[in-house]
Amino acid sequence: MIIITQSVHIKVTCAIIEKEGKVLCAQRSEKMNLPLKWEFPGGKVEGGEDLATCLKREIKEELGVEIDVLKRLPSNFHIYSNLKLELIPFRCSLQTFEIDLLEHAKVLWLPVEKLKDLDWAEADVPIVDYYIQNYK
């Protein structure tokens, strides 16, 4: 008998939040999957919501701030062992400035040339590379 297991394919939005030439980088907490990896904050698209609505909702839930969603960048399609995802990045700016760490272990504002110093989630690496090439 052949058993075909279908892995789940999810869409995840993430925010490259820019301020004064720096970019906000967020470290996943020990309790999240991919513990302590660095990412751009965001999360899974729910139901029929549009991508910008998803991203604004996730950023409010995770960091307690309002953002403007400015420009979509190319997606990265990535397969983890049990998960297929499309990671969809957007350049964003802050509308409100008081960041609360509601889910992440830490956030850092880094200049573009320092982004490669962090241990990024695998799915983020091509997005970081694209951003460095195009926005340095």
Ligand SMILES: Nc1nc2c([nH]c(=O)n2[C@@H]2O[C@H](COP(=O)(O)OP(=O)(O)OP(=O)(O)O)[C@@H](O)[C@H]2O)c(=O)[nH]1
């Ligand atoms: N938000 C976000 N998720 C990422 C990034 N890179 C990456 O591999 N992921 C993966 O995308 C998936 C969805 O992210 P999430 O867990 O933050 O989404 P969520 O808040 O909607 O999920 P939850 O309901 O499980 O808390 C996770 O498996 C996460 O590890 C990234 O840069 N940002």
